[in-house]
Amino acid sequence: MKKNILLLITSLSLTFSVFSQAKRPTIMIVPSDNWCYQYGFIEEEDNQGIKEKRPNYARALVENSDLGNVITKINGLMGERGFPLETLDEALKTVKQNAAEMMLMQSKTSGAEVNQSAYDQLMNVVKSDIIIKLGWTLTKSGFNKSIQINIEAVDAYTGESIASQNPPGEPSSTADIPTMLSVAVLSVIDNFNSRLQTYFDDLFLNGRKITVRLNKFSSWDGDFESEFAYNGSTDELNTIIDDWFSKNTVKGRFNNTGSTENVMNFKQVRIPMFNEKGKAIDAKDFVKPLQKMLQSTPFNIPTKLVPKGLGQAWLILGEK
């Protein structure tokens, strides 16, 4: 009997320790747009009739050996700190495989093809929490040359810059480019990680930041000022939705940046890192319970949930 109780206590504490560990944010390095322009790794893409210039990561990795070396160096240093990075090379291979399948996919109704930029495709594959944008500038002055490295971590959910470093490099007349790049990485990595640490501390304390926008279809005869009897009182829909955000955000933190009868905008919405099942959640997952609430009694409003990347979701009321 005693043995069984002991076994039960041990299993429970093990289960607790496993679930109390937060999922480690995933990080991936990509060359910055500016670097890609500078080194000519840019291609034109047709985005619904509009020509857009996009970086070509695959070509950059194959044709510029310095890029691969710098990524490997940073990967090694981050791995040493307990943060191995997602490999861009591997991610690109998966994107290539997916692209072939996407070519075959068409819309059910209009027959339109699914249109995604190379960057969107990459983000869909890796689903990294943090993207490190890397670049450098080589300057020559007489016999001396110097390298200014530029490294910036961006929150993939919000696009917000969370850490950046671009100190001027030391001039040298003898060192080769790979050595100078290696020194440049070593000179920035500790300050960069120190800022990353501040960001992680904030995530644990205050949750992730996302943006939510609520709209209405013109065909819907209601609006955000329509009144509903809910939870024992009668209020306008915008008040009920505002209350929902207060209850479901971390420490009730969000910013209602503007509400009219047709639209509600929420920015700096702090959502928990995980749901009650321990699954990491994004903007779409966070808004789903609100969608369910609005679709059920007493509201009975049909809604369409449109995810816009990891950190933004639109909920459109009135139709599916």
Next chain:
Amino acid sequence: MKFVFVLLLSFCLLQVANAQKGRDPGTYNYEVQFLKTGLEGTELFKVFTYCKKENDCFEYAKIDALKAILFKGIPGSGLQRPLVSDPGAEDKFRDYFKSFFSEGGKYLNFVAISNDGSIEDDDRLKVGKQLKIGVVVSVQKANLRRELEAVGIVKKLSDGF
């Protein structure tokens, strides 16, 4: 009466001698300049420190460089913020740091005098009764961070995940 006078005089002399023997262990009377980043997780600094004898300045410079990295941060270097981010850590881990910076202590594993200890003429100054000397030291910042992470003074980047 004479005995008491001699006793008092001896006591005063002893106090003066003790004060001159070493400097205040908590002193922050130094200046640290970042020189350059090395290849293997090292950084070079020039430390201007004050001493009575030149040899003392070399030892003080090693300790001062590490203290600046740990508790102050060094502008322009790869360690702009202090490595020990908790402002109360120096007191909280007093015993550890006392042993770390003791004579022949662990600190010597992470810092060394560079340039064979040669001092440039401009870096040797007389300030009052003291010498102010600029000593170049090399600090193994990556190993230092690992040591502090291992004893729990510095948080690992992956902590909490």
